Amino acid sequence: MAAKTIAYLTDAHLGQKIILNDETGQMCYAQNEAEHKDKLKFILEDIARNGITEIIFGGDIGTQEANLWFFETVYALNFKLLMVLGNHDTYSQVSQYYKNEYHHELSKEHHHELSNEHHNRHYNKLTKELHYAYEQGHFKFIYLDSSSNAISQVQLNWLRLELDTEKEILLFIHHPVLEISTPLDKIGAALQGREEIKSLLSAQQKEITIFCGHYHMADELIAGNIRQYSSPACSYQIEKLSAKIEIDTLIFGYRTITINDSQINTKVKLFQSV
Template sequence: MKKTIAFITDSHLAEELPVAADQQRNFDRILEDIEKRGVDQVIIGGDIGHESIYADFFKSLGKYSDNLKVIPGNHDSLGDLLSHFPNPEFPDLAELYYSYSDDNFLYIFLDSSTDEFSNPQLAWLREKVEETNLKILLFVHHPIFEIDTPVDRKYPLQNREIVQQILMQQQREIFVFCGHYHTEDETGTGAISQYETTAVSYQIRKGTPDVEPHADYFGYRLITLDNGNVATELIKLQP
């Protein structure tokens, strides 16, 4: 069975940006693009924006509500976010990590909203990856593996080495989809592939000593799943 997923991250709606950009217009254009493509599922990668826009944000995604998944970013107000998108696996949990599976994949959604993973979440993650025989699709706001960007040096996931160890102990394929750094990148090790995704709002150049934001383009990541195979591409749009 073939399925397409739009991974949309770092919209920062109703927030002040370091460059001139209309992030709401960018987000609306992405919604138009995924509708034209007939995307089956939307996954929000965090840093949605100011909590005052959450209601309108989720209303705009109503078409995908049955297949909508959300992970929080470090700029999100988790308590407010949970009131609009309760944890689908642990309704009483004050964190937003959860999972589900189909015939080919285990889908894992992690909560890095505090810039690190809690010990209960790490224990849960270890248990989930150790008990499955499926390929793993892991969605998280912060990258797990280092990327050559000043944002990585200033604002990395604090305990990512523990997550790296958990994932690297597994023998099956793992695909990590992330945001946070406002750039595009592919890296990984062994059977693990990490895909950093273009932001909705603005981008940050890689390989520079200081943070250099720009708004030359915006976009999202299109993921295609076809009978256990994973293909992905960045969709870049012009302002």
Template sequence: MTIAHLTDLHLDDFLARQCEVDTPANLKRLMGEIGKHDIDLLVVTGDLGEERLFGELKNLLAAAGVPWHIIPGNHDRLKDLARGGLIDPDCIKGGEYYYSEEIRGLPFYFMDSRSEILGTAQLQWLRGKMASADEREILLFIHHPVLDCGTAMDQRMALKGREELSALLRESGRNVHLFCGHYHFNDIKEKGKIRQYVTPSNIMQIRGDEGNISIDTFDFGFRLIHIGENVQTEVIMLTPESGQNSP
């Protein structure tokens, strides 16, 4: 199966205005690119943008003709997402949105790091799922990275308590393929049996070396995840039509 992973859409929100990026136009171009691939599923891991564009977002996702899943990012509000029909209100528990689903025989976990820290109930749920199921591989989608990428974002924008989540996943003994965004760059990290993929954003990419956070390029992209004997991914980047690619 092939999954298209999109993240950090920032549709016409404060960041898009600040960076002067036409993020709805970027998303249309990404969806056009995704349309060239034979995908089975779409997953969007949060920071969607302005609620008034949720209808348009829903139409774009529906036009891909495959099932889609959305989880929230730190700039999203669950009630807006629910009102826009982007998430299933039945999966909101104690103010957090998380669930698991078997898709084509594979266990998918969708988690909520919106408040930048995972609630006790959500961690308990994950612990319980890990204790009761016996799958070898899991696919986990969450807005925030869990493993350290060694950047300024890890110092200033990291998920609080990520060590606890990382330990829980490692102790599960499973191969965890963890897909996230939030940091606005392309990165793959591995620790034990956790392989973490940070997917680039729909707005611009960030560099966070030498303790500074700054715009790297105005490229935007998504990740294709191919699942067969093993999991392989590729990132596809597009450049802005204006041709201006660095700040």
């Protein structure tokens, strides 16, 4: 596979103005139609200026009303878009505007087969969840749906099938799988059942690289054969090394992933609002 660079961006939170209670550390959103749209447009234009034509979105578009704007804005710049869903996304809403060649809804009968672990490699698409996989060059790309703050049993069964490959794995999921030592991880934001997913990945005799968002911070972790890159948000950042939840509403950014044969190089690009 010829060298190529993909832009990975996540957590746009369009139309959602973050509000932090300094005393409790609890966060909520107030609806504001224009919120973060200028940041996302700036990022997309920067990606286009740098000659990147493929983007992977890591989830959390924002309000339901912002979904159409998001897809129109991305496609207006002629990007090839692949994506996963975040906890602020719903399959029913996103699927009105987004389709890709790798994902198809599964019939009830095939859904039942996966639920009971009677697998068939051709039945790797799940009804009402956006997950899919494909192979390119030295790698297998796997996209998981954690919009429910968990990975369903049906999806786990499908993942076990997809991991049966000689290729190295690039795994895209909204939530981190490896625990990040930060206050946000302790207040209910963590992926439910992540230890089961980690155990499944750790048992593989191959390198697995995870790209995730959700925590609004850049981070890199290694645990055995698993390397995890958490990416900055398009909207606002959450401080990683802090005794309590702290938010930076000025910084925003994205990550580049360059694949050259069997090598992966990734960099974070940050900007500051004026």
